[in-house]
Amino acid sequence: MTRDSLFTASTPHTRDVVPVLVPMPADRAYSYVVPDELAVEPGSVVQVPLGPRKVAGVVWHGESDAVDAKKLRAVEHVFDCPPLDAAMRRFIDWVAAYTLSPPGLVARMALRAPAAFDPEAMVEGLRLGDTRPERLTDARGRVLETAGDGMAWTRSGLAHAAGVSAGVVDGLVRLGVLEPLLVPPRPVVPPPEPGYAEPSLSPAQAEAAETLVEKVREDAFSVSLIDGVTGSGKTEVYFEAVAAALREGRQVLILLPEIALTEQFMDRFHVRFGTRPAQWHSEAAPKTREKVWRQAATGAVRVVAGARSALFLPFRELGLVIVDEEHDPAYKQEDRVFYHARDMAIVRASITGFPVVLASATPSIESRVNADRGRYTRLRLPARFGEAALPDLSTIDMRRHPPARGGFLSPVLIEETKATLARGEQALYFLNRRGYAPLTLCRVCGHRFECPNCSAWLVEHRFRGRIECHHCGYGQPTPEACPECGTLDHLVACGPGVERIAEETDKLFPDARIIVLSSDMMGGTKRLQRELAAIADGEVDIVIGTQLVAKGHNFPMMTLVGIVDADLGLSNGDPRAAERTYQLLGQVTGRAGRTGRASRGLLQTYQPTHPVMQAIVSGDAESFYEREIAERERAGLPPFGRLASIIVSAEDRADAEDHARGLRRAAPADAAMTVLGPAEAPLALVRGRYRFRLLVQGPRTADMQGFLRATIAAGPKMRRTVRVQIDVDPQSFL
């Protein structure tokens, strides 16, 4: 085949010039010459010179940019890996256009595996030859029997499988009984078996699973939303869709919000499919990442479980994406290319034409709206499955049952905890606030400790002896004297954090074994895994945790969940406050009673009649969603209107502010669009850069993109340190 026939004939190009997307923020592909000895086609992964360096890029489609012949440089190398197919390239174009990001940066996300583009080296393997040993010992017999399947084995693999030492195998190699040969490297994980352990499903589960299996067999674009309380068996249901896709010869991607904390998920997958899925996340070792990338591209890996970035893996035969906990805000990427993985998963599926399954006990409002409008199929799992019974949930009216002076736990919760511990069961106290106290003030002059960078209070961390800003990471040792009036020892901590609740709990239950689980806990993921295992083994009586405990860990003895401050987060001005609180409280109370024991959830609140409390306690999600949706419709908020932000960031606070103001002035007059900020938008410090958001609200995404482009084009000339990015996303409101 000639080069010309490889490169689409419909693309008129003078000689051998092709467009290549390079990993930098240019608004289009760069042109490169293809030397005679190389053959490329759209999608080829190539090495090209870019200024003084060499970078990996993708040969793109469409016309190559006309450029001065003197500037043209040559493609240096075509990597020996499958080219990105047309669907993947359309996906990249689509994401770039939608998020208003440079296509090269989107392509870069698909090429994030430094040395994976050339094939993995072959490894030494062994195969049974024709000669047989003269002396046939027991051990040798076992090796011959094991290797008798005619397959190629690795040296250690064969020794292990035959139950002999590697020396026996080596001896047989020397005798020529086993012949060395080169074999392709082992896949990162063995292929999952769809029929490994078929589950027994409840009628509701079976019905939902059947629907999903049909969608997979249809092999066409569709979105299904599995909506069922924690413990109703959503995972088992979508595992059947996974099995169906595997039987159809398709690859499967399972997106999880926080892959680092998902040991239990991996185990469940193993139980169902006989092997773990390949894992993809940013903390994975580079070697593993490369293998997974490569093997997703070649089709050697059939199931990948990954964080949001896994959506940009170049799967060869992707036929199903599962988005577990679809409501989780961790699906949103908020730097470089701003995107929501759930939404982009749906886009990828619609381009290629395969089904997506969203799963959540507390779906996002926009998914519920899409389901109500018939765009998604809604599959409801109304009850808990098997032994698991729903916890008995009620509010504690804090006006009627106030805590003791200086405390934060009501007598009702304390009594219930006593009873729980007396039964030898575990209690969980949930408070979504790290540290000891959210505010420190001076009793003499009233001075409040505020962050010098942000509009936030400094949170005391007594254990570390520091006060810190949870917004930008600013911190200082806890002072002894008031910086305003100089008075010593008159600083008071106001309000509770988990450390303070732990202190109170320790006084109330001096004999109980108490543990605090907080995302800022030192020791990282490893320590956390250990702590979680200890809790599951019953080595702890009371767990005090931040939102980290909302993620899907199952503790068999956990029969009481106390929400210390259920009102927290309801009044911060975010139009998503109610939705977020409902989701969080729903997830946390769902931790109770997952293995059959009677369990309780108690919500300490000053507003027991608030719709969120009512919805949680009554289990009536329907009317909560209806109400929430109606409310948004009235306010013209997503998912009915669109919301975007123009994000301006700079190392210097004043630069960011100036530029944001300039952009605000430059916004074209448009009755349908509202631009807020920067005065109204809080300042944030993200990775050492000051960030402002100009909120833009409008009726339709397409209009909004034009508006955003026009605003930026008319805006002030950008300085080197200033960066402007766009966040077009119905999911995020700050």
Add this chain to the structure above:
DNA sequence: GTGTGGTGAAAA
């Protein structure tokens, strides 16, 4: 996104 080379100011 990143390396280069130009500019001016601090150090030798």
Add this chain to the structure above:
DNA sequence: TTTCACCACACG
């Protein structure tokens, strides 16, 4: 005078 930090610029 030499060195260094900063920043605009180009990169095909």
